[in-house]
Amino acid sequence: MDILKRAILFSIRKRDKSLTLFLLLALITLFTTVGFSVLTAAQTAAARLRETVGASFTLQGKPVDFDFSRDGDHYSTQLAPVSQQMIDAITNKKEIKGYNACQTAPVYSSDLYFTSGASYGTIAANTATEWNRTFNNGTLTLDRGKHLAGEGHGMALISRELAKENDLDVGDSISLSLSKDDFVANAVTLQIAGIYVSDPDMEFDLDTIFTGHDSYWELTGDTPGTYSGSVDFFVTDPARLELVIEQIRKEASVRWDDYILQADDTEYKGIASQLTSMKRLTTLLIVSSVVVSAVILFLILSMRIKSRIHEIGILLAVGGSKGAVIMQFMTEAIVLLFLAILVSCPISYGAAVQIETFLQNRIGVISIAVPVHRLLLQYAAETAIILFGVAAASYPIIKRKPKEILSQMS
Numbered sequence: 001m002d003i004l005k006r007a008i009l010f011s012i013r014k015r016d017k018s019l020t021l022f023l024l025l026a027l028i029t030l031f032t033t034v035g036f037s038v039l040t041a042a043q044t045a046a047a048r049l050r051e052t053v054g055a056s057f058t059l060q061g062k063p064v065d066f067d068f069s070r071d072g073d074h075y076s077t078q079l080a081p082v083s084q085q086m087i088d089a090i091t092n093k094k095e096i097k098g099y100n101a102c103q104t105a106p107v108y109s110s111d112l113y114f115t116s117g118a119s120y121g122t123i124a125a126n127t128a129t130e131w132n133r134t135f136n137n138g139t140l141t142l143d144r145g146k147h148l149a150g151e152g153h154g155m156a157l158i159s160r161e162l163a164k165e166n167d168l169d170v171g172d173s174i175s176l177s178l179s180k181d182d183f184v185a186n187a188v189t190l191q192i193a194g195i196y197v198s199d200p201d202m203e204f205d206l207d208t209i210f211t212g213h214d215s216y217w218e219l220t221g222d223t224p225g226t227y228s229g230s231v232d233f234f235v236t237d238p239a240r241l242e243l244v245i246e247q248i249r250k251e252a253s254v255r256w257d258d259y260i261l262q263a264d265d266t267e268y269k270g271i272a273s274q275l276t277s278m279k280r281l282t283t284l285l286i287v288s289s290v291v292v293s294a295v296i297l298f299l300i301l302s303m304r305i306k307s308r309i310h311e312i313g314i315l316l317a318v319g320g321s322k323g324a325v326i327m328q329f330m331t332e333a334i335v336l337l338f339l340a341i342l343v344s345c346p347i348s349y350g351a352a353v354q355i356e357t358f359l360q361n362r363i364g365v366i367s368i369a370v371p372v373h374r375l376l377l378q379y380a381a382e383t384a385i386i387l388f389g390v391a392a393a394s395y396p397i398i399k400r401k402p403k404e405i406l407s408q409m410s
Contacts, residue, residue: 004331017307018336021300025333025340025382028293032378033348035286040374055238057245057263059090059254060230080258084225089253090233095244097236100131101213103229105220107176114207115161121207123176125216125229129157132210133232133264139202145170145194153214156190159206160197168192176209178219188219232264294385301393305329330390337386341379 012018061080082101091099107123114121126132130147134140148155156174163169170192177187190211198204217224235244241263249256305312315325 004335017304018332021304021333022336022340024293024297024300025337025386026344028289028297029337029340029344029379029382030348030351031289031293032286032382033344033375034351035282035289036374036378037348037352039282039286055241055264056232056234057241057261058230058232059086060260060262061228062258062260079228081226081228082231082259083227086254087227087231090248093244093248095235095237095240095247096233098128098131099231099233100127101227101229101231102126102132103213103216103227105178105216107178107209107219108180109174109176111166112162112174113165115159115165116205116207118207119180121162121209122205123216123219124208124210125213126210127213129210131232131234134204135196139199139204140196141199143195143197145192148193148210148212150212153212154189154191155193155212155215157194157196157210158192159208160195161206162209163192163195170194174209176219186219186221188215190215294389297386298389298393301333301389305390305393326391326394329394330387333386333390334383337382 059082061082063079087099087101090096102124104122104124106120108120112121124132126148128147128149129135130149132140135142135147142157143160145157148157158168158174166174168174172192173189174192175187175189179186190209196210198206213227214224216222222228235241245261245263249261312325
């Protein structure tokens with residue numbers, strides 16, 4: 001208790017010196033707290049990113065034929081078909097969390113006016129429209145209704161512009177055909193399950209009608225279970241995308257001479273690179289600030305203790321122990337550290353909130369939190385560093401005898 005009392009009285013009496021050490025400790029605590037908070041947030045965001053941000057690869061057949069329509073309005077490229085057996089062989093891998101097959105064809109309609117003014121639109125069949133690339137990347141969003149899942153037999157999604165042009169809404173029906181001259185031939189009737197909207201800054205064919213594969217096969221007469229377009233496979237861990245593709249090339253029973261595998265992790269890499277850069281920069285700043293702060297702290301403690309040689313000599317001369325002297329110096333520093341922690345806590349919180357807002361505008365969803373256990377670990381580490389610094393700074397003086405110290409002052 002006497003040591004604590006003397007430490008407090010000395011700090012009050014030597015306000016200027018105590019204030020200098022207090023400010024240094026407060027800055028060290030503040031920068032370290034904010035730095036580790038940002039680093040923790042970046043690591044958490046990276047882990048969450050690997051779970052939520054889509055990364056996929058596309059399996060697509062190579063072109064085998066070109067087909068021109070009889071009226072010359074359009075032409076289509078025939079690709080090597082992807083079979084359901086091939087898809088199942090790939091989706092059996094535990095790294096694959098799902099897939100979406102997509103195939104398209106031009107269609108005509110006797111009761112639709114297409115927004116482009118052309119006589120035909122496009123039907124796009126999907127395993128699950130929610131996983132379609134245009135919905136994944138934000139080009140399209142569902143305005144009302146629901147997405148199509150499974151084979152989606154007899155259902156369709158149309159654009160808001162196409163619905164407005166033809167006075168249609170969810171629950172209405174449309175008829176589509178492959179023939180321009182005979183709308184009855186190979187015609188199907190689809191019920192509108194949802195209306196989508198397109199990002200005005202992105203180009204998209206608003207005459208595209210999304211539907212399921214059952215309706216597509218019924219309309220085109222293609223063999224069910226074969227896909228004439230592409231198949232997107234979504235992986236559970238974007239960081240392992242290249243490794244998964246390599247494994248599939250080796251293990252899946254596919255004639256790769258007829259097919260193309262293409263990775264798509266642009267979105268993940270774009271955000272992940274920013275998070276990685278932020279983690280590296282934050283780590284560098286933390287290490288640099290800790291090293292520089294530790295050096296400055298040691299120098300200040302050394303000067304602080306050297307200036308008290310006369311006091312040390314008297315304490316030792318009157319029977320005080322070296323341990324008690326060092327304990328007092330340590331107590332003085334710990335008291336100032338405690339005050340620095342009290343002051344830095346609200347400032348750290350305010351700084352973390354501002355940094356969180358800034359990073360959300362730059363990167364997206366990110367949350368900066370200050371876990372209590374990490375704070376306690378940080379404060380314990382700071383305490384240990386200060387105790388070691390005081391002991392190291394005191395040693396050159398304390399190792400001398402009281403007479404040597406007093407003679408030096410005389």
